[in-house]
Amino acid sequence: MTGPDDVLLVHGGTPLEGEIRVRGAKNLVPKAMVAALLGHGPSRLRNVPDIRDVRVVRGLLQLHGVTVRPGDEPGELVLDPTYVESANVADIDAHAGSSRIPILLCGPLLHRLGHAFIPGLGGCDIGGRPIDFHFEVLRQFGATIEKREGGQYLEAPQRLRGCKIRLPYPSVGATEQVLLTAVLAEGVTELSNAAVEPEIEDLICVLQKMGAIIAMDTDRTIRITGVDKLGGYNHRALSDRLEAASWASAALATRGNIYVRGAQQRSMVAFLNTYRKVGGAFEIDDEGIRFWHPGGSLNAIALETDVAPGFQTDWQQPLVVALTQAAGLSIVHETVYESRLGFTSALNQMGAHIQLYRECLGGSACRFGQRNFLHSAVVSGPTKLQGSDMVVPDLRGGFSYLIAALAAEGTSRVHGIDLINRGYENFMQKLKDLGANVEMPGGTAA
Numbered sequence: 001m002t003g004p005d006d007v008l009l010v011h012g013g014t015p016l017e018g019e020i021r022v023r024g025a026k027n028l029v030p031k032a033m034v035a036a037l038l039g040h041g042p043s044r045l046r047n048v049p050d051i052r053d054v055r056v057v058r059g060l061l062q063l064h065g066v067t068v069r070p071g072d073e074p075g076e077l078v079l080d081p082t083y084v085e086s087a088n089v090a091d092i093d094a095h096a097g098s099s100r101i102p103i104l105l106c107g108p109l110l111h112r113l114g115h116a117f118i119p120g121l122g123g124c125d126i127g128g129r130p131i132d133f134h135f136e137v138l139r140q141f142g143a144t145i146e147k148r149e150g151g152q153y154l155e156a157p158q159r160l161r162g163c164k165i166r167l168p169y170p171s172v173g174a175t176e177q178v179l180l181t182a183v184l185a186e187g188v189t190e191l192s193n194a195a196v197e198p199e200i201e202d203l204i205c206v207l208q209k210m211g212a213i214i215a216m217d218t219d220r221t222i223r224i225t226g227v228d229k230l231g232g233y234n235h236r237a238l239s240d241r242l243e244a245a246s247w248a249s250a251a252l253a254t255r256g257n258i259y260v261r262g263a264q265q266r267s268m269v270a271f272l273n274t275y276r277k278v279g280g281a282f283e284i285d286d287e288g289i290r291f292w293h294p295g296g297s298l299n300a301i302a303l304e305t306d307v308a309p310g311f312q313t314d315w316q317q318p319l320v321v322a323l324t325q326a327a328g329l330s331i332v333h334e335t336v337y338e339s340r341l342g343f344t345s346a347l348n349q350m351g352a353h354i355q356l357y358r359e360c361l362g363g364s365a366c367r368f369g370q371r372n373f374l375h376s377a378v379v380s381g382p383t384k385l386q387g388s389d390m391v392v393p394d395l396r397g398g399f400s401y402l403i404a405a406l407a408a409e410g411t412s413r414v415h416g417i418d419l420i421n422r423g424y425e426n427f428m429q430k431l432k433d434l435g436a437n438v439e440m441p442g443g444t445a446a
Contacts, residue, residue, distance in 0.1 A: 010405035010412045011437040012387055015256035015293075020430040022244050022262040023049040023075055024237030026423040028199040030057040030101050031176055032206045032237060036079035037066065037108035038184060039210050043232040046076045049240065049425040057101050063091050064109070079232075084112045100173070103134050107181030110143055110156040119151035134177050137165060141181050141189075162187035162226055169367070170195040170220060170307045179203060182224035183212040189224045196220060197308040198267040202238045209233040241267040242314040243424055246399050248291035249318035250434075252280045253325060253407040257292035258434060265289065270311045274319070277301050278326060300328030300381065304362040305336050313337055317400040320344065321407065323379045324352040330379040333362030338373035343397035346390040350408055353380035384409060392416035395423045402427075406436055413441075 024047040034057065036043040048054060058068050058077075065085035071078045102118050109116035135145050135152065141160040146153045162185045167174055175195040182189035194200070196216070204214050204222075210233045213225040244263035251258040252275070265272065265284050272282060275291070279298040283290045300323070305313040313336035323330040324347060334340050344354040354377055360369040361376035368375045387410030392398030398420045405412035420427055431438055 006416055006418045007441055008402075008414045008417045009439045009441055010387070010402065010414055011439075012385070012406050012408035012410060012412065014406070014435060014437055015254045016250050016406065016434040016436060017257045018434040019259040019261060020247060020433055021288075022240045022247075022260055023047050023425060025199050025202070025240040025242070026051060026053055027172070027197070027240075027242070028202050029054055029237050031104060031180075031199070031203050032235060033057045033061060033068075033077070033079060034101065034104050034108060035180060035203065035206050035210065036232070037061065037064070037081050037084065037105065037112060038180070038207075038230045039081055039232040040229055041082075041232040042078055042080040043210075044071055044076060044078055044234045046071070046073065046236040047239070048075045048077050048237065051425050052422045053101065060102060060105065064105075081112070084109075086113060086115070100131075103131055103173070104176055104180055106134070106138055106143070106154055107141075107160075107177065110138070110154060110160060110181070111184045114156050116154045117148075117151055118154065133167075133171070133174050137174060137177055138181065140165060141185055160185040162189040162224070164190045164192075166192040167194060169193070172197055172200065175200055175222070176203060179207060179214070179222070179224065182226060183207050183210075183214070183230065184228075185224075185226040187226055189226070191222045191224070192220065194220050194222045195307060197312075198238060198241065206233050206235050209235060238267065239264050240423075241271070242312065242396075244268065244289065245271045245312075245315045246318045246396070246403075246424070247430075248275060248280070248282070248289075249315075249322050250403045250406065251291040252278065252293050252298070252319075252322040253403050255293040255295075256434070257290070259288060259290045261288040263289040270309060271315050274301065274303060274311055274315075278319070278322065280322075297382070298322065298326035300326045300330040300379075302331045302362070304333040304364075307336065313340060314396050316340065317343055317396040318403055320354075320377070320379060321347065321400050321403045323381060324354070324385065324404075325382045325407070326379070327382055328380075330381070331361050332377040332379065333360060333366070334375045334377075335362070335366035335368065338368045338371070338375050340397075341374060341377050343393050343400060344377060346388065346401060347385070347404055349390070350385040350388045350404055350412075351383050352385060352404075353383055354378070355380075386410055387412040389413045390415065392419045395419060399424060399427075
């Protein structure tokens with residue numbers, strides 16, 4: 001159940017126009033904060049967004065004795081891990097319920113303390129995101145793992161050792177786990193079939209600044225030579241390409257014009273290509289990217305999500321809303337999360353025509369093809385969307401509902417909007433800055 005403070009009334013039909021700013025990436029900043037645990041000395045992290053995942057990790061680090069304070073400039077954190085200590089299990093559990101980040105504390109805590117406790121994990125319900133592989137990786141490094149009430153207790157009887165690991169799938173979380181564990185492990189770690197997202201590359205930059213030795217090959221192989229000691233870092237986080245793309249899709253769906261200050265071309269090349277194929281317009285300068293609907297009809301497209309450098313799964317949901325306004329049949333093949341297309345049922349209630357399929361409707365078969373998951377979609381457009389009641393299912397799906405409500409005729413009630421705070425900094429103020437007609441029931445209009 002959601003309370004009145006977790007419901008947003010959206011009066012649709014107004015194009016979003018104006019300027020907003022995106023700061024550091026949700027998929028990098030919390031991991032860079034965890035990396036500070038590995039250092040013997042303070043770290044400075046800049047361009048930090050004020051989102052829930054950052055607050056969760058800040059609390060977890062403070063529970064383990066890390067001093068976290070604001071820096072000299074807005075969006076700067078100073079993290080000092082000089083006095084790392086064990087934390088109370090109940091306190092860890094209280095902080096960790098809404099995030100999967102705690103699993104990444106394992107390696108750093110094993111290096112610093114020789115043990116760690118990880119409670120059950122939360123996160124968005126968009127398909128299987130097994131943590132078993134994280135534990136298997138840690139075992140290969142030499143950790144012992146014991147299931148206890150409420151979670152897993154890990155111990156490193158001696159220094160962790162480098163090893164050869166091949167990921168069955170280029171998982172971002174598993175790649176982060178290996179990086180954060182291998183940098184202080186004895187010897188060389190070779191990670192094959194690694195994720196190579198821009199946020200992974202930025203985490204490698206953070207670790208290199210701390211004194212790590214990490215080499216990336218062109219065949220998704222990462223080699224980490226363990227060192228005996230790491231220092232702190234001074235780093236400006238790369239901007240959030242996923243949030244930037246969400247606002248770009250909002251501009252397209254509402255026939256608007258949004259300048260996203262902080263958006264960076266290099267990390268968005270695949271998205272920008274697709275955006276142009278759909279019929280969206282953009283203009284890039286040194287400070288950001290302007291996205292707008294140039295008028296006329298949008299184009300139906302065929303789209304497959306993939307790991308980097310392909311079209312990112314987190315770009316898919318917001319763009320699907322825009323595709324409901326494109327002329328013809330668009331085909332979307334989701335290959336990363338098997339349940340990510342479930343959000344489309346609410347769009348159909350608003351008047352969209354989206355049919356889901358279990359088959360791979362794309363250029364290549366994927367790992368979900370024979371497993372009975374509704375992971376392909378055919379979007380028929382253009383269709384007029386009508387205001388509706390909807391419940392936010394996950395972070396990107398929630399923002400997509402918001403876009404749909406803004407593009408629709410009439411008023412929508414969006415329940416569970418607090419989940420959007422996990423990854424979108426100050427999104428209510430940003431909506432206001434873009435001229436959206438939204439309000440909290442019994443509260444103030446934005």
